[in-house]
Amino acid sequence: MDFSITAEMELLGKVAKKLAENFPPEYWRKHDKEHKFAQEFWDALSESGFTGVVIPEEYGGSGMGLTELVHIIYNLCKHGAGLAGVWYLMLSEIFVSLPIARYGTPEQKEKYLPKLAVGEFEGCMALTEPEAGTNTMRIRTLAVKEGDEYVINGNKIFISGIDRADVMVLVTRTTPLEEAKKRTYGFTLFLVDLPNSSVSFTPIEKHGINYSNTCEVLIKDLRLGEENILGPKDYGWYVLLDILNPERIGFAMGAIGTAELAINKAVEYSKGRRVFQDPIGSYQALQHPLAEAYASLNGAKLLTYKAAWLYDTLHKPPEDVKDGEGIRKKSYEYKEVGDYANMAKAVAVENAIRAIYWAMQVYGGYGYTLDMDVERWWREINLLRLAPITQQMALNYIASNILGMPKSYR
Numbered sequence: 001m002d003f004s005i006t007a008e009m010e011l012l013g014k015v016a017k018k019l020a021e022n023f024p025p026e027y028w029r030k031h032d033k034e035h036k037f038a039q040e041f042w043d044a045l046s047e048s049g050f051t052g053v054v055i056p057e058e059y060g061g062s063g064m065g066l067t068e069l070v071h072i073i074y075n076l077c078k079h080g081a082g083l084a085g086v087w088y089l090m091l092s093e094i095f096v097s098l099p100i101a102r103y104g105t106p107e108q109k110e111k112y113l114p115k116l117a118v119g120e121f122e123g124c125m126a127l128t129e130p131e132a133g134t135n136t137m138r139i140r141t142l143a144v145k146e147g148d149e150y151v152i153n154g155n156k157i158f159i160s161g162i163d164r165a166d167v168m169v170l171v172t173r174t175t176p177l178e179e180a181k182k183r184t185y186g187f188t189l190f191l192v193d194l195p196n197s198s199v200s201f202t203p204i205e206k207h208g209i210n211y212s213n214t215c216e217v218l219i220k221d222l223r224l225g226e227e228n229i230l231g232p233k234d235y236g237w238y239v240l241l242d243i244l245n246p247e248r249i250g251f252a253m254g255a256i257g258t259a260e261l262a263i264n265k266a267v268e269y270s271k272g273r274r275v276f277q278d279p280i281g282s283y284q285a286l287q288h289p290l291a292e293a294y295a296s297l298n299g300a301k302l303l304t305y306k307a308a309w310l311y312d313t314l315h316k317p318p319e320d321v322k323d324g325e326g327i328r329k330k331s332y333e334y335k336e337v338g339d340y341a342n343m344a345k346a347v348a349v350e351n352a353i354r355a356i357y358w359a360m361q362v363y364g365g366y367g368y369t370l371d372m373d374v375e376r377w378w379r380e381i382n383l384l385r386l387a388p389i390t391q392q393m394a395l396n397y398i399a400s401n402i403l404g405m406p407k408s409y410r
């Protein structure tokens with residue numbers, strides 16, 4: 001067992017730290033307040049090559065894995081960017097570049113990856129629907145074959161970054177749930193070029209990460225060809241898992257980095273603030289909860305690195321399988337990756353919430369003001385209770401899929 005970080009990762013961490021320090025918390029405060037996209041930061045990410053970490057070198061990326069990407073995410077968050085700073089890396093790199101690199105056809109890779117690698121293209125992913133959030137099986141966005149084309153209709157909600165995205169991974173059903181031989185059968189993912197006159201969206205006012213828009217989406221008679229399908233038709237569930245698991249791993253690391261940022265700032269403040277004779281940082285009532293959260297976050301960090309490493313290590317390309325309708329491409333699901341992704345997400349977010357709650361307490365009334373960044377990190381971390389998977393569903397996964405307890409829902 002080797003816990004050391006490679007020289008390459010160490011260097012990536014240093015570059016990420018330096019980059020993040022150039023955009024201090026005030027930068028994020030301003031953009032959040034003004035609802036303004038952080039263009040300079042996105043440009044800096046692209047210039048550093050961070051928008052192409054998981055993209056193969058032949059397509060202009062660095063050809064590294066999720067492990068390196070989460071190491072960068074951790075360092076960006078921890079050194080000033082918080083969760084907001086890595087939001088578009090999640091939307092573009094994890095939602096779109098990663099699945100194209102793994103499942104795309106040579107034509108799809110050629111078309112999208114070089115532009116995604118340099119940040120010229122941004123991406124988004126549309127899965128959630130008004131009647132299908134936690135219960136993904138119930139999505140109703142339907143792609144119906146008409147001649148050589150698929151005609152797609154449906155409603156999506158909470159789609160982040162669609163207002164800026166050049167390409168969207170759209171999750172549909174090509175076989176409705178009622179007709180599917182298995183609940184997970186019938187999912188097909190499409191790559192959609194944006195903007196598109198058949199795809200309209202309306203931003204939803206929200207609690208945090210306000211420099212970015214999250215939207216309700218209407219898809220009306222969108223026509224796409226076979227060449228737009230990402231991965232195997234009807235077996236897209238496994239491709240989707242290969243997006244949702246790294247999403248959980250990426251956000252787990254984002255939570256840890258942001259919580260460490262909040263802890264570090266609170267510790268600094270606590271050393272200077274005197275209410276009675278000694279600085280408030282000398283009181284154990286404030287020390288213990290921060291110390292406990294910090295130790296637990298370090299445990300979560302190990303879980304998260306392991307989850308990323310499993311994701312990078314266990315992947316195999318889709319293989320041909322035979323079913324009733326002939327030979328098809330089927331991709332794999334790696335249970336171990338799912339196990340670690342869900343455990344990492346649950347533990348990282350629970351402890352990050354605790355850490356930021358106590359960091360805010362350290363600031364007393366000042367922590368409640370918009371001048372102290374801790375209130376913004378509190379708003380950011382609250383999102384991770386609900387997305388990419390709710391804490392309850394991550395725990396449900398652990399209870400039924402790892403511990404083997406009876407499933408509590410149908």
Ligand SMILES: Cc1cc2nc3c(=O)[nH]c(=O)nc-3n(C[C@H](O)[C@H](O)[C@H](O)COP(=O)(O)OP(=O)(O)OC[C@H]3O[C@@H](n4cnc5c(N)ncnc54)[C@H](O)[C@@H]3O)c2cc1C
Pocket residue numbers: 124125126127128130132133134135157158159160161206214383386387388389390391392393396408409
């Ligand atoms: C700001 C923001 C950005 C987002 N970005 C995207 C995006 O880019 N793309 C995208 O596709 N989606 C996105 N989402 C959607 C997000 O993934 C969903 O909101 C999330 O999956 C939860 O679904 P829901 O909101 O419909 O909650 P519901 O499914 O309605 O759940 C409500 C509550 O019930 C609980 N619950 C439900 N079933 C169970 C059960 N069996 N056991 C215990 N508790 C249960 C849940 O844990 C939750 O607390 C985003 C959401 C937000 C808020």
